[in-house]
Amino acid sequence: MKQPFSHTANLGEGGWDIGGARRLSRAEAQWRGLTRFFTGRPCKRGHISQRFTSSAGCVKCKQLRDASAAYREKAAQYREANRGAERNRTIVYRITVRMGRPMVAAYDQKACEAIYAACPDGMQVDHIVPLEGDVVSGLHVAWNLQYMTAEQNGLKGKFFDPNAPVHGPVTWSPSGSGVLGASNGRRGILS
Known part of the structure; x- marks a missing residue:
């Protein structure tokens, strides 16, 4: 069995999936006080990635958006x-x-x-x-x-x-x- 990510450590046994991330619902992640959770389902752009607990947004989508020059210019x-x-x-x-x-x-x-x-x-x-x-x-x-x-x-x-x-x-x-x-x-x- 693979080791969990640091933010999901000590969560106990469960359905481990891609990269050792344990599948969690957003509600369970909020209850545990986690900033991210993993459902194992793709986002609307097809990324199978962790999600932010606060917004349910895809972590990979945010990384790609923040890396674009147009976004950096708009933010500035x-x-x-x-x-x-x-x-x-x-x-x-x-x-x-x-x-x-x-x-x-x-x-x-x-x-x-x-x-x-x-x-x-x-x-x-x-x-x-x-x-x-x-x-x-x-x-x-x-x-x-x-x-x-x-x-x-x-x-x-x-x-x-x-x-x-x-x-x-x-x-x-x-x-x-x-x-x-x-x-x-x-x-x-x-x-």
């Missing part, structure tokens, strides 16, 4: 036209998937996307209270975002002074003085 145009949404989506992915933290109820996707989209050239969007700070970890919400130059953002890093009074977004000083004052009237996260 979309990313450029939706720059704010793409940056925000990247941050949300990092928080929820890579850091394993849930999004908070105060999260307003449209507001965060608008801040990323309005980011002036030469500036970066910074979290006032860092997402993974040494002292405290902040939230990915509109009132915890501010604009900084790349140099300022690199110098600031995970810096946050919890003893500093916060009356609005922090204007950070590389001299180490911390809070210079509030800007543009948004509320800070400490009350």
Whole structure:
């Protein structure tokens, strides 16, 4: 008997098929928390391949589509036209998937996307209270975002002074003085 793929390991005995993949229904794969499943049946383009649990789409079809130059060009145009949404989506992915933290109820996707989209050239969007700070970890919400130059953002890093009074977004000083004052009237996260 062939060994199963790593994502189907420890599933027990069953009907092993092409390449050692165990046949699973989409519902069973979802119940087991798997990202892919294998039915053994061809897709509408004739590929006998694994399927994505989320969409039931064929893995081989997606690989071929993503490899085409036309798709890459269309994706690049979309990313450029939706720059704010793409940056925000990247941050949300990092928080929820890579850091394993849930999004908070105060999260307003449209507001965060608008801040990323309005980011002036030469500036970066910074979290006032860092997402993974040494002292405290902040939230990915509109009132915890501010604009900084790349140099300022690199110098600031995970810096946050919890003893500093916060009356609005922090204007950070590389001299180490911390809070210079509030800007543009948004509320800070400490009350």
